[in-house]
Amino acid sequence: MRFGTKTALRRPRLLTAAVLTVALGALTACGSTAGGTAAGGTTDKVDQSGIAKAQALYNTYLKRPTQIPNATPIGKPIPKGKKITFIACGTPSCNLEAAIIKKATDKLGWTFSEIASDGTPEKTKAAWDQIVREKPDGVIYSATPRAGFEAELQKAKALGIHVTACCTTDPPGNGLDFVIGQPTQSNPVGQAMASWVITTSKGTANSVYVDLSAFPILAELYKGYTSTMADFCKACKVDRLDIPITALGKDVSERIVGFLRSHPDTKYVALSVDGALGVGLPAALKAAGLNDIKVIGEGPDTTTLQYISSGQQQASVAFPYWEEMYSQVDALARIFAGVPLEDKTTVPSWIITKDDMPTDKEIFPVVADMEQQYYKLWGVA
Amino acid sequence: MTLQSTQPEAATVETVQSHASRGPSTSRILANLDPRKVSALYVLLAIVLVFAVWVPDTFLRTATVRQVFNSNAVIGLAALALAIPLAARVFDLSFAYTMSLSGVTAAHFVADKDWPVWAAVGAALFVALVVGLINAFVVVIMRVDSMIGTLATGSIIQAFITYVTNEIPITNAKLFGTFSNIGQKDVGGFILPVYYMFGIAAVTYFVMEHTAVGRRIYATGFNTEAARLTGIKTKRIQFCALLVSAIVAGWAGVVLAAVLGTGSPTAGTPYLLPAFAAAFLGATQIRPGRFNARGTILGVVTLGAGITGLSLATAPTWAANMFTGIVLIAALATTTVQRKPKTPGAGWRSRFRRP
Numbered sequence: 001m002r003f004g005t006k007t008a009l010r011r012p013r014l015l016t017a018a019v020l021t022v023a024l025g026a027l028t029a030c031g032s033t034a035g036g037t038a039a040g041g042t043t044d045k046v047d048q049s050g051i052a053k054a055q056a057l058y059n060t061y062l063k064r065p066t067q068i069p070n071a072t073p074i075g076k077p078i079p080k081g082k083k084i085t086f087i088a089c090g091t092p093s094c095n096l097e098a099a100i101i102k103k104a105t106d107k108l109g110w111t112f113s114e115i116a117s118d119g120t121p122e123k124t125k126a127a128w129d130q131i132v133r134e135k136p137d138g139v140i141y142s143a144t145p146r147a148g149f150e151a152e153l154q155k156a157k158a159l160g161i162h163v164t165a166c167c168t169t170d171p172p173g174n175g176l177d178f179v180i181g182q183p184t185q186s187n188p189v190g191q192a193m194a195s196w197v198i199t200t201s202k203g204t205a206n207s208v209y210v211d212l213s214a215f216p217i218l219a220e221l222y223k224g225y226t227s228t229m230a231d232f233c234k235a236c237k238v239d240r241l242d243i244p245i246t247a248l249g250k251d252v253s254e255r256i257v258g259f260l261r262s263h264p265d266t267k268y269v270a271l272s273v274d275g276a277l278g279v280g281l282p283a284a285l286k287a288a289g290l291n292d293i294k295v296i297g298e299g300p301d302t303t304t305l306q307y308i309s310s311g312q313q314q315a316s317v318a319f320p321y322w323e324e325m326y327s328q329v330d331a332l333a334r335i336f337a338g339v340p341l342e343d344k345t346t347v348p349s350w351i352i353t354k355d356d357m358p359t360d361k362e363i364f365p366v367v368a369d370m371e372q373q374y375y376k377l378w379g380v381a
Numbered sequence: 382m383t384l385q386s387t388q389p390e391a392a393t394v395e396t397v398q399s400h401a402s403r404g405p406s407t408s409r410i411l412a413n414l415d416p417r418k419v420s421a422l423y424v425l426l427a428i429v430l431v432f433a434v435w436v437p438d439t440f441l442r443t444a445t446v447r448q449v450f451n452s453n454a455v456i457g458l459a460a461l462a463l464a465i466p467l468a469a470r471v472f473d474l475s476f477a478y479t480m481s482l483s484g485v486t487a488a489h490f491v492a493d494k495d496w497p498v499w500a501a502v503g504a505a506l507f508v509a510l511v512v513g514l515i516n517a518f519v520v521v522i523m524r525v526d527s528m529i530g531t532l533a534t535g536s537i538i539q540a541f542i543t544y545v546t547n548e549i550p551i552t553n554a555k556l557f558g559t560f561s562n563i564g565q566k567d568v569g570g571f572i573l574p575v576y577y578m579f580g581i582a583a584v585t586y587f588v589m590e591h592t593a594v595g596r597r598i599y600a601t602g603f604n605t606e607a608a609r610l611t612g613i614k615t616k617r618i619q620f621c622a623l624l625v626s627a628i629v630a631g632w633a634g635v636v637l638a639a640v641l642g643t644g645s646p647t648a649g650t651p652y653l654l655p656a657f658a659a660a661f662l663g664a665t666q667i668r669p670g671r672f673n674a675r676g677t678i679l680g681v682v683t684l685g686a687g688i689t690g691l692s693l694a695t696a697p698t699w700a701a702n703m704f705t706g707i708v709l710i711a712a713l714a715t716t717t718v719q720r721k722p723k724t725p726g727a728g729w730r731s732r733f734r735r736p
Contacts, residue, residue, distance in 0.1 A: 091548070092547075092548045092549045092550060092646075095547050095548050095549060096549065241695075242698055243698070244698040244699065246702065247698070247701075248651075249645075249647060249648070249650065249651040250651035250652075250655070251452070251688065251701070253452070254448070254452040254688070254689070254692060255692050257448060257452070257692070258448070258689060258691075258692025258693045258695075259692065259695060261439050261442075261444065261445075261448070261693055262436060262439045262692075262693045262694065262695055264439075279550075279641055279643065279645065280640060280641045280642075282642070283561075283564065283565045283572075283640050283641070283642065284451075284452065286565060286567070287447070287448075287451040287452070287565070287567065287572050288444060288447065288448050288451070289444060289447070301550065301552075302549070302550060302552040302643075303550050303552045303641070303642065303643040303645075305552070306552045306553065306554060306556070306557070306642065306643070307642070309554060310554060310557045312557075312642075360552075360554065361552075361553070
């Protein structure tokens, strides 16, 4: 629109303005009702007995675990020469998992190979097609729902291929021999995070739980967090900020900073996944002048470890990569040796801080002598 | 695709004439505020008004201004890296991968090789320059379509990064301190990347608007063949545009690594679409139809303000992407689509130049 002149352009421009106005209006209306917040407690009197219980819980998670997921020696010779294939998922953590599995399979005299996949349904299905063609003795995969390769999984079962998985909501059975990192095993991680928040804040924290609802495996973690908050901290308030998967690596930090600025009473941040949600957060908080925010996460990568060691993040619950990968190799070893799988496996959880972190240079086992304990169970030197 | 560039001069003249009676300065101001030239400015004002009413307690703060600039400075740098090659009618889809590569390179030399920060940054920029040379060779010498050629080189760059890093981020305590200050140091409430963005924008503005080189770049972009026939060395222009793009993208990658405090193998990739969105939005502003630095910065700020406002209002998770899409369409509609064809039958096709 030119100023002071009538043009043929007026109508479409008005239309454009109208579209913008309606769109912003719609966003306004939606934003007032959505946003993923869930109030926990109110400003009740601080519950001292709850704090004491949270402190006790926190103390258990602060102590480095000594028990690996498995406890029963295999007691029979484990056949050598087995071919194990790992289906990668295209993330740095999957690459780390591959290295850990290879170390375990090398120890047992097995052959390890890896099929590259980026975690997309197409690539995952293609990887399983390759499994059916190559017929390894065992397959290990992470964090992909079986629905995407059910037909191939059944073919693998018919071929006598044994399959284990980590970090999936699918229960074991019908072709899937063993699963570790099931949703229920995530619950204690949420409890650990909540115990840290309650203890550190002396039972007064308003916290935001930053969620990634695209990963159903994390739902139980949120339950553990909120239930512990509700049980031990009546005065605490919990909000939930759900991050869309499309925001990962892009504007997660800005979304968290925006939330914190709009909720100035919230001083604690609980990240459901450290590596994906926490990269760049310390700098964003600093740039926004939010210098009194305390952050705990779960599943730190090496960047998070650096943040913790440099004091930019306060704590994290270490993810037991080593234990969960070795546990899957252990399951295959039991199957090949003709020994029944253990009924129960316990995933170790450990809150790490600047003071008790073994190293900030690499992902470490949660159980310090994890490898030796497994080698003892397997009867290998 | 390059946006049509035929209207600004004529429209400006007409507008100025229509306001001649109001005096030259008033006319000039009004001409500069013509919604066809700065529609994003009006969108920005609308954003401020909406959020001032919606979330007055948190939006109307200087902290919001800081957040808008601080959190969008890297996007601004990435968008500026695109503006020059786009003005010269070549796409550089590899810039996001170049960002990742330079960030990883700088982090590697600081963290693993104990190089001084200046040397590591120099190495990162050199690597980016090499990428630019490869892009230029593929696109200008081999005559591969720029969109396909730079997509291919981007894929190769990502493969190289994966080969070297195994997709594991490079981290080390050495990255905090002098190196992280490149991206995190606060000066007057704004982090250094904001100043880099304005500095590079100022240089780009000067070169593009006030030098013969800039006019040659635009001439090459508007009609490469016509420019060549007038004696402009269009290949050289496009070659150099890709080099400049790679170096600016390389610097953006170093800055991003400093902001994150890590050399992430995939850090640059998410900037692909936001940077293009800002660059194309910028091409509808101030000098409509031309990729220009001032318009790009206006685009970055407008998109950033809206997204920050939505974030402060705890809007639903889809709102930010929805907002970006709507603003892009609205801005393009305001400045290009609304131009009524002067001759019957001259429809949509006449409003855009062929790629």
